[in-house]
Amino acid sequence: MADLKTRIAKRCAKEFKDGYVANLGIGLPTMVSSFLPEGVHITIQSENGFTGLEGSVERGDENVEIINAGGGYVKASPRVNYFDSATSFGIIRGGHVDATVLGAMQVDEQGNLANWIIPGKMYAGMGGAMDLVVGAKEVIITMLHQQFNKKTGVSKPKILKECNLPVTALGVVDLIITEMCVIKVTDEGLLLTELHHDFTVEDVVAATEAHLTVSPDLKPYDISE
Amino acid sequence: MANKIRTALEAIAGLQDGMTIMVAGFMGTGTPEILMDAIIEKGVKHLTVICNDGGLPRGWYSDYDTPRGTGKLLEAGVIDHIIASHVGLTPLVGQGIIDDTMECTLVPQGSLVEKIRANNFGLGGVLTPTGVGTIAAEGKMQIEIDGKMYLLEKPLRADYSLCRASVCDEFGNFLCNKTTKNFNYLMAGAADHNIIATERLVKAGELDPDTFQHSGVLVDMIVEGEKPWQI
């Protein structure tokens, strides 16, 4: 599982261009910053109030006045700038964040995203997720292709014809990166653009409920340095 | 990391006739003078300018005094349309309206601020009680909320924003001393291309980062060489 997540993070890192301002969700998305291609330097926005997050700190080196959006202590880059929450979300909603990377519970053919609530099960709140996906120029979803149920041992598709969980936003997803493949959300629906060599197109189709168009220019899933 | 430092003319290389620009400053204070000079040198015309006022006219402090801030653009005759809150100090605006060479849209100052911020921060508009029942309400949607009437003020966009920092780091984080802040923390980020002219340029990390009050992610280009204001 850890290997699969690393694979996804490595592939996602290739989407970043030098100078990008990015907001990375907690968990897998945060790993992306460890795999940036050589010469690509990004500025990470932390929605609790700064630009210039540089990674986690060792125990004992914490500055208690520098937390990330998950409440963890982090390091700040020399070009850090701190601001209040209205400015932070102004930067997010105003289109000044080039890309946001988030996990998802469900994504559908229209690029609708559900990643904040499971009625009756999970009640955490949307936090900054709704603003991020509406405001960022590019919304990249990184996730395992299917939902694995530990109790039943059955995997269920997360890429659907239509989200059945309450959505986080409508039509916002640009790119989906899973351990199997890369899928682009286009006006004509979902386009399979890259395939990992462990899988066939049939494997991906079987693990996906949504209709997939296979790109005539289908490429191998590339995570080489 | 991409280098944001430019000369003034490099920074405005894409500025063309007929474009819309935002110019920070309050009667010239806090306005990037070297960017005003660069626009005149480049000879761009027919600009729409969003700013608090018309800057200062020629001869404000003495017979030999040049115009300041947007006053330079007015004197050079490069403005077709000014969107501002107060234009009484610069007779060239009034003259231009009478001569029909210039259009002027007046916006209450607080609404002007919110319209610029709304564009910078991705809002579709704000509801303000300011201007209800006045000429400022003309052509604007009015919305009643819980029994009180508000005007909907929509965002103002621009091709370029021209701001002035007292100190700026090479990433674009900046601060403005005292009353030079005014529109600088609002306009930087509100346009397609955002330029900061700074008095002092430092390396990232050279000063305590908490010194800076506006984020460099909102700044695209940095020009060095602003001079302190001379009376």
Next chain:
Amino acid sequence: MTMKIRTAQEAIAGLKDGMTIMVAGFLGTGSPEILMDAILEKGVKHLTVIGNDGGLPRGWYNEYDTPRGIGKLLDAGAVDHIIASHVGVNPLIGKGIIAGTMECTLVPQGSLAEKIRADNFGLGGVLTPTGVGTLAAEGKMQIEIDGKMYLLEKPLHADYSFCRASICDDFGNFLCNKATKNYNYLMAGAADHNIVATERLVKAGELDPDTFQHSGVLVDMIVEGEKPWQI
């Protein structure tokens, strides 16, 4: 000049059961702990609390750790209704909802910030694209502007706001270090009574005034004695 300095109990003397309060902070960081303690000591109940989240629950860092920020109010059962953006970190909220002892209103974080700012700054609301087509749109007016749909987010008002400063002068001008800013520069001024608890209190003029980032005219009372955060 009115003296604004108070003890914590003096500052909240007017706080009564059933009132609405704003509490700054992000998972406790930037929350005024001595004001939370004072509320518990006074024994006020049935509060409506506006805050980013539920603070930190008891035992976050180790088993002996007290709750932090709004977590203290939740732990004491003093909250009837919480208006926040994210409540997943503090399980007491989920439990309260299931038990029917607590109401929770979720607001997207950027909208929460704008609703508080709108109240502080006299706006009737803002139009945001965030939340269109989601549960967050329920009961809210939707307005189409130039072909794009927005939600109208109305102001959030409170009886008291509780903020935390790193340094505050005796007039109430204050600053918050690094990532402790969050809601402090928005909530101070947004309530009928605005209290700032500060780590360090200085005399007006003792520091360069440009150091401060929020105006003392938005602060009604100042309480000294905030301690640095302990892990």
